[in-house]
Amino acid sequence: MQGPHYPIIFIRGYAGTQGEVEDTVADPYMGFNLGSTKLRQDVDGRPTRHVFESPLLRLRKDEGYVDTFGDGRELEKAPQRSLWVFRYYEPASRDLGIGQRDEIETYAQRLGTFIEQVRTATGSAADPDFRVLLVAHSMGGLIVRCYLQKVCPEAGRPSLVDKVFTYATPHGGIEVRGLGHLPAFIGVNQLDTFQPRRMREFLNLGPSEDVRSLGGHFPPERFFCLVGTNSRDYAVAAGVARSLVGEMSDGLVRIENAYALDTPRAFVHRSHSGHYGIVNSEEGYQNLRRFFFGDVRVDALLDLHTIWRPKALEGRQIRAIYHIEVIARVRRARWDLHRRTVAEASAILAGYDDALREGRTLHLASAFLANQARANPKSGSLGFSLDLRVLVPEYEVDGALFLKRHYDGGYLFRDKLNLEARHQQGEWQLRYGWDRKHPNETSTRAARSERGGGYRFSIPVEQATRPGLRGTLYLDTNDWT
Numbered sequence: 001m002q003g004p005h006y007p008i009i010f011i012r013g014y015a016g017t018q019g020e021v022e023d024t025v026a027d028p029y030m031g032f033n034l035g036s037t038k039l040r041q042d043v044d045g046r047p048t049r050h051v052f053e054s055p056l057l058r059l060r061k062d063e064g065y066v067d068t069f070g071d072g073r074e075l076e077k078a079p080q081r082s083l084w085v086f087r088y089y090e091p092a093s094r095d096l097g098i099g100q101r102d103e104i105e106t107y108a109q110r111l112g113t114f115i116e117q118v119r120t121a122t123g124s125a126a127d128p129d130f131r132v133l134l135v136a137h138s139m140g141g142l143i144v145r146c147y148l149q150k151v152c153p154e155a156g157r158p159s160l161v162d163k164v165f166t167y168a169t170p171h172g173g174i175e176v177r178g179l180g181h182l183p184a185f186i187g188v189n190q191l192d193t194f195q196p197r198r199m200r201e202f203l204n205l206g207p208s209e210d211v212r213s214l215g216g217h218f219p220p221e222r223f224f225c226l227v228g229t230n231s232r233d234y235a236v237a238a239g240v241a242r243s244l245v246g247e248m249s250d251g252l253v254r255i256e257n258a259y260a261l262d263t264p265r266a267f268v269h270r271s272h273s274g275h276y277g278i279v280n281s282e283e284g285y286q287n288l289r290r291f292f293f294g295d296v297r298v299d300a301l302l303d304l305h306t307i308w309r310p311k312a313l314e315g316r317q318i319r320a321i322y323h324i325e326v327i328a329r330v331r332r333a334r335w336d337l338h339r340r341t342v343a344e345a346s347a348i349l350a351g352y353d354d355a356l357r358e359g360r361t362l363h364l365a366s367a368f369l370a371n372q373a374r375a376n377p378k379s380g381s382l383g384f385s386l387d388l389r390v391l392v393p394e395y396e397v398d399g400a401l402f403l404k405r406h407y408d409g410g411y412l413f414r415d416k417l418n419l420e421a422r423h424q425q426g427e428w429q430l431r432y433g434w435d436r437k438h439p440n441e442t443s444t445r446a447a448r449s450e451r452g453g454g455y456r457f458s459i460p461v462e463q464a465t466r467p468g469l470r471g472t473l474y475l476d477t478n479d480w481t
Contacts, residue, residue: 004481013138025093108146131162141169150204172257177246225259229346233276247345264366266338290368297480300364304471320393324348331383338365382421389414413463454478
């Protein structure tokens with residue numbers, strides 16, 4: 001086999017009731033064939049019509065994949081570019097199985113067996129280069145981690161998994177607002193799967209280790225986490241779940257629990273499931289496709305050198321939390337590749353001292369980009385933008401709020417950075433332009449230095465008014481796949 005177009009295996013999430021189990025196994029694609037015609041785009045919350053056919057159909061159309069069903073059963077032979085569904089809930093069905101749930105370790109063991117079946121079906125039983133790509137929603141991501149971290153963690157064994165992409169997986173468990181994580185004694189229908197004590201068991205982690213850790217068993221850079229930030233559109237249990245979990249979540253999984261440590265991730269304004277769900281979304285698919293098949297990884301980092309505060313605050317004891325908004329888009333797209341804003345309760349938070357700490361850079365976004373710039377350097381280029389905003393905080397001075405001349409919603413910095421990259425003579429060149437000077441254009445070549453096998457592009461960020469800031473935006477780029 002040759003990458004990056006390895007066989008793709010889809011793994012669905014948790015089914016809470018027996019009825020949901022039966023509905024799940026009655027669908028050959030277990031929900032990954034569902035699309036949507038609704039896009040939350042307007043500022044007033046009204047949806048815009050946008051047709052997204054489903055991840056399965058788009059992979060067939062865009063990347064030449066084929067499904068693996070025929071004559072009422074799974075195919076015994078399939079090409080490398082094939083789509084598979086790991087139907088782990090069938091034994092729990094009263095119709096197709098024995099109506100009894102298994103522990104997550106058993107699901108993970110069956111995943112290992114299923115990967116070997118895919119290996120045989122693609123004629124790769126003796127191929128040392130055989131790999132698969134795993135796509136998992138919600139609890140499916142924990143099954144993947146159990147397989148990688150406990151069922152198949154042998155040191156030195158080449159992994160059969162090339163990359164993992166998780167949608168809305170509770171890598172840090174599920175928390176209820178005001179109560180913390182689900183109590184350990186709740187084991188009905190495997191709800192204890194999302195409790196830290198139980199998670200450490202099936203993730204092969206010590207009692208003090210963060211449950212979001214991959215434990216050194218899989219390269220974190222090849223494990224992507226897509227995080228949802230839309231809690232209000234999660235309609236399961238008539239909205240009770242989203243009320244219990246609260247904002248800064250997708251309606252079921254809180255933002256800080258939806259990614260594994262040290263992994264690349266993107267934030268999108270989507271709910272855990274439903275018509276505005278994260279799986280059946282253009283934003284989700286575009287991140288998935290670029291992570292699997294893109295050729296450039298870009299990490300955006302912000303280094304703040306100076307934050308100018310009101311003169312009345314100089315020399316006083318001050319506490320402040322800065323909200324940093326960032327939206328990443330690609331050229332000509334109607335969707336956002338990455339989105340964190342205050343209005344959607346997903347902004348980056350940084351304390352004043354922490355933001356200015358020497359050697360500290362704030363991670364804004366990671367993106368994987370597919371382009372034609374390398375193949376056609378004369379006409380091809382990679383175009384994208386970063387909408388960057390830093391809000392004026394509510395300052396706490398000597399233990400009390402300082403509201404003199406304060407207007408809520410003010411910004412220390414607010415501008416859109418337009419970027420265009422070209423690959424010429426074996427090297428990347430990057431030009432940029434801020435909207436306030438050159439709307440929707442690029443005008444200046446970014447300074448470039450070599451770093452870690454790739455390039456670091458440096459772009460000055462400054463708004464010299466008071467309040468205001470000065471800093472440097474770094475774009476670290478590396479070849480991908």
